[in-house]
Amino acid sequence: xxxxxxxxxxxxxxxxxxxxxxxxxxxxxxxxxxxxxxxxxxxxxxxxxxxxxxxxxxxxxxxxxxxxxxxxxxxxxxxxxxxxxxxxxxxxxxxxxxxxxxxxxxxxxxxxxxxxxxxxxxxxxxxxxxxxxxxxxxxxxx
Amino acid sequence: xxxxxxxxxxxxxxxxxxxxxxxxxxxxxxxxxxxxxxxxxxxxxxxxxxxxxxxxxxxxxxxxxxxxxxxxxxxxxxxxxxxxxxxxxxxxxxxxxxxxxxxxxxxxxxx
Numbered sequence: 001x002x003x004x005x006x007x008x009x010x011x012x013x014x015x016x017x018x019x020x021x022x023x024x025x026x027x028x029x030x031x032x033x034x035x036x037x038x039x040x041x042x043x044x045x046x047x048x049x050x051x052x053x054x055x056x057x058x059x060x061x062x063x064x065x066x067x068x069x070x071x072x073x074x075x076x077x078x079x080x081x082x083x084x085x086x087x088x089x090x091x092x093x094x095x096x097x098x099x100x101x102x103x104x105x106x107x108x109x110x111x112x113x114x115x116x117x118x119x120x121x122x123x124x125x126x127x128x129x130x131x132x133x134x135x136x137x138x139x140x141x142x
Numbered sequence: 143x144x145x146x147x148x149x150x151x152x153x154x155x156x157x158x159x160x161x162x163x164x165x166x167x168x169x170x171x172x173x174x175x176x177x178x179x180x181x182x183x184x185x186x187x188x189x190x191x192x193x194x195x196x197x198x199x200x201x202x203x204x205x206x207x208x209x210x211x212x213x214x215x216x217x218x219x220x221x222x223x224x225x226x227x228x229x230x231x232x233x234x235x236x237x238x239x240x241x242x243x244x245x246x247x248x249x250x251x252x253x
Contacts, residue, residue: 013165020161020194038194038226045196049164096235100208105201108234112197115233142229 002029002070011052011062011081019048019066023077026068027136030075035142040075040134043116046109047079047132055083055130065129073138080131085124145173152253153184155221155246159191162199170199174206174218183209183216186249190222200234207239217241221249 007022009015023044027037048064056062065080094107114120119135143166148155154177162170177185185206189195203218210216219241223231231237243249 013163016163016165016196017161020163035226035229039229041194042196042230045163045194049196049198052164094234096233097238100204100211100239103204103208103239105197105204108197108200112230112233 002026004067004069006065006067008063008065009048011056011064011083012059013049013052015064016045016048019064020045022066023068026070026077027075030070030136031073031138032075032136033141036136036140039116039142040077040136043113043134044077044079046112047134050109051079051081051083051130051132054086055081057084075136077134077136078131079134080129082129085130088122143169145170147173147177149182150250150253153186153250154182155186155188155250157188157191159193161193162195162202164196164198167196167198167202171202171205174202174209178206178209178215184253185210185216185218186221186243186246187218188221188246188249189224189227190246192224192227195227195230197234200231200236203236204239219243219249219252221246 009019020041024037024041027040051064062083067078069076091107091110094111117134118137118140121133123131143160146157207218210218221243223242
């Protein structure tokens with residue numbers, strides 16, 4: 001049985017490796033194959049990088065609270081921060097068929113999150129912080 | 143992340159191990175920029191020991207490729223990309239931007 005767990009990390013890029021390990025362990029426990037574990041790691045890394053860069057405006061004194069739980073083989077990851085809210089709809093989807101010169105690499109993080117995870121929910125609340133809930137369902141292997 | 147470079151007659155191999163994320167991508171960008179400043183634009187990135195690469199790393203590869211291909215100065219090719227990492231490259235449409243080689247020696251031989 002997979003343990004439900006919450007940990008708080010400093011909102012710094014050096015935290016990303018530890019967050020990655022924390023999430024990879026949960027994804028492996030949920031029974032996902034290697035490719036799917038990697039995809040979940042990627043989605044969570046992108047989400048945390050966005051929190052540091054956009055919600056907090058860079059590395060600083062903020063925190064990222066990470067929780068995971070596995071229910072019926074479905075993995076839910078919840079990321080909470082206390083930075084500025086942002087409108088995910090304002091981020092245009094990158095054109096992945098554009099020529100090299102037109103490619104900027106911008107927007108790829110959110111693109112990966114949306115493509116990889118089965119459910120992506122943003123909740124912004126000035127009282128309880130910004131909450132991003134990511135779900136990877138059992139059987140949704142890559 | 144650790145970076146090692148090896149010079150060959152016609153290209154330079156950049157061998158990276160570990161994680162390429164927002165914390166480490168700037169160091170990789172600097173390595174490529176230094177090589178390009180020295181006139182080396184035929185580049186092989188050996189990814190056999192890369193555990194993880196996020197969009198921050200992908201942006202470094204796109205920027206490096208742009209600088210190499212401007213004025214036909216050379217190109218960056220990717221070698222020994224682990225299968226699970228290739229899936230992310232595929233999602234991002236990298237097939238059209240980079241040549242991929244199963245073996246580093248093939249990538250070196252392509253120059």
